[in-house]
Amino acid sequence: MNQPVFVSGTQQSIVVPRDATTIYLLRIADTCLILAQRLSEWCGHAPVLEEDIAMANMALDLLGQARALFAHIGQRPGIDLDEDRLAFLRDERDYFNVTLVELPNGTSGRRDFAFTTLRNAVMATFLKLLWERLSSSSDEAVAAIAGKALKEARYHQQHAGEWVVRLGDGTDESARRLDAARQRLWIYVAELFDADDVDDAAEAMGLGPRWSALHDAWHAEMAILFDEARLPAPTTRPSAFRSTGKIGRHSEHMGYLLADLQYLQRAYPGGVW
Amino acid sequence: MNPQPASADSSSEFPLWEVFVRSKAGLDHKHCGSLHAADAKMAIQHARDVYTRRQEGVSIWVVRSDHIVASDPGDKAMYFDPMEDKVYRHPTFYPLPASVDHM
Numbered sequence: 001m002n003q004p005v006f007v008s009g010t011q012q013s014i015v016v017p018r019d020a021t022t023i024y025l026l027r028i029a030d031t032c033l034i035l036a037q038r039l040s041e042w043c044g045h046a047p048v049l050e051e052d053i054a055m056a057n058m059a060l061d062l063l064g065q066a067r068a069l070f071a072h073i074g075q076r077p078g079i080d081l082d083e084d085r086l087a088f089l090r091d092e093r094d095y096f097n098v099t100l101v102e103l104p105n106g107t108s109g110r111r112d113f114a115f116t117t118l119r120n121a122v123m124a125t126f127l128k129l130l131w132e133r134l135s136s137s138s139d140e141a142v143a144a145i146a147g148k149a150l151k152e153a154r155y156h157q158q159h160a161g162e163w164v165v166r167l168g169d170g171t172d173e174s175a176r177r178l179d180a181a182r183q184r185l186w187i188y189v190a191e192l193f194d195a196d197d198v199d200d201a202a203e204a205m206g207l208g209p210r211w212s213a214l215h216d217a218w219h220a221e222m223a224i225l226f227d228e229a230r231l232p233a234p235t236t237r238p239s240a241f242r243s244t245g246k247i248g249r250h251s252e253h254m255g256y257l258l259a260d261l262q263y264l265q266r267a268y269p270g271g272v273w
Numbered sequence: 274m275n276p277q278p279a280s281a282d283s284s285s286e287f288p289l290w291e292v293f294v295r296s297k298a299g300l301d302h303k304h305c306g307s308l309h310a311a312d313a314k315m316a317i318q319h320a321r322d323v324y325t326r327r328q329e330g331v332s333i334w335v336v337r338s339d340h341i342v343a344s345d346p347g348d349k350a351m352y353f354d355p356m357e358d359k360v361y362r363h364p365t366f367y368p369l370p371a372s373v374d375h376m
Contacts, residue, residue: 048287050308050319057322159318166311 011269014081014089020201022073023096024208025142027198027246028130029069030097033087035123036062037261038105039116047113054159058120061152068145084272088265092254099243100188102254107184114167114174115181120160122185125221126192128153129214138206161225168229175230182231191243192218289338290316292323294330302334310335 016022039059046052070083101123106112131153134146167174192211199210222234243251264271287309293302305324310316316335325333344352356362 048309050310050323053326054319054322057326155321162314162318166315 011089011266013091013094014085016081016086016090016094017079020198021205021207022076022079023198024202025069025073027096027098028134028208029066029073029086030095031101031123032062032069032127033066034095034097034257035101035119036060036066037257038101038103039120041105042111042116045111055116058156058159061149061156065145065149065152068148069142072141072145084265088262092250092258093248095245095250095254095258096248097245098188098191099245099251100185100191102245102251102257103185103188104253112177112181114177115184117160117163117167118178118181119185120156121164121225122189122222124153124156124160125225126214126218128157129217129221130209130211133209133214137208142207164225164231165229168226168231178229179231186234187239187241188243190239191246194242194246196247287311287315290320290335291338291341292316292320293334293336294320294324295332295334296330298331302332305329307338 070086074081131150193215195212
């Protein structure tokens with residue numbers, strides 16, 4: 001009987017440089033990629049056909065934003081990685097998305113439209129503000145990507161925001177579910193605005209803003225939305241819990257998500273359309 | 274929205290809307306299909322997501338399907354057949370200036 005042969009192929013995990021620019025851009029790209037993955041899980045399962053298409057559209061917008069950033073990151077000096085390898089061949093600790101976007105779409109295996117909708121509103125509002133600032137990045141490629149992504153994020157914010165109002169100001173059941181979603185996701189929001197050395201470096205070189213600098217504008221927009229949706233005013237009370245996806249330490253859900261996301265590229269190395 | 278019982282009958286579905294899309298500036302809005310939506314904003318957004326995914330449009334109209342008044346199919350012969358032999362109503366008996374588009 002033949003001995004198994006182990007070869008190093010493209011399915012081996014890649015390692016990414018840990019300089020501030022790479023990490024700053026991967027945080028954005030990974031946040032878009034992982035939210036796109038979660039949204040795409042709704043495909044064929046949304047409450048109504050029209051919303052199914054709407055969510056797939058948003059997932060594809062986010063995926064396109066991630067792809068553009070991966071292509072750019074992969075061509076930076078000293079890096080030679082294509083977008084597929086960056087998207088699919090990293091280990092969990094080398095993804096830098098915020099934890100909020102990797103959380104499952106519901107609890108106990110049941111999808112929850114209110115949770116997805118409120119998360120979309122939180123993230124679209126945040127990403128809109130981030131793309132606005134990035135459109136004047138010192139990195140011209142990033143500025144160009146931001147200019148296109150900004151239009152998409154504006155639509156995502158409008159679409160998700162109007163659903164949040166419909167649910168919050170709808171029936172007793174929809175309001176109850178929206179408030180449950182708020183309580184479930186809110187402890188993960190603080191991570192969005194945590195600042196660290198990566199943010200400081202990005203701000204100093206003009207690459208992009210400290211994410212913490214977006215907090216006040218984000219909070220003001222969410223407060224208006226919550227008021228319309230009859231939700232209690234959004235707070236960011238200090239809490240002992242801090243999610244840490246941005247520094248590569250993820251929740252227990254991330255491994256399962258990556259298994260789904262990476263399966264095809266790991267099983268069929270280099271596979272393309 | 275009013276509280277509605279969860280049931281499979283059509284009364285618990287979102288109302289139906291007709292969608293009209295203008296493909297480019299200067300052309301008219303054309304009917305392209307219908308969809309379900311709870312309110313006017315949702316109808317516009319769903320129309321955008323369902324009917325303009327491939328750059329089909331630059332403007333959208335929606336109208337509740339039950340607000341459209343239609344002619345009775347039973348009146349078809351009385352309404353439309355008398356025009357059959359009036360070919361002189363077509364503007365085909367004189368040349369159009371070259372500058373006239375979309376007649």
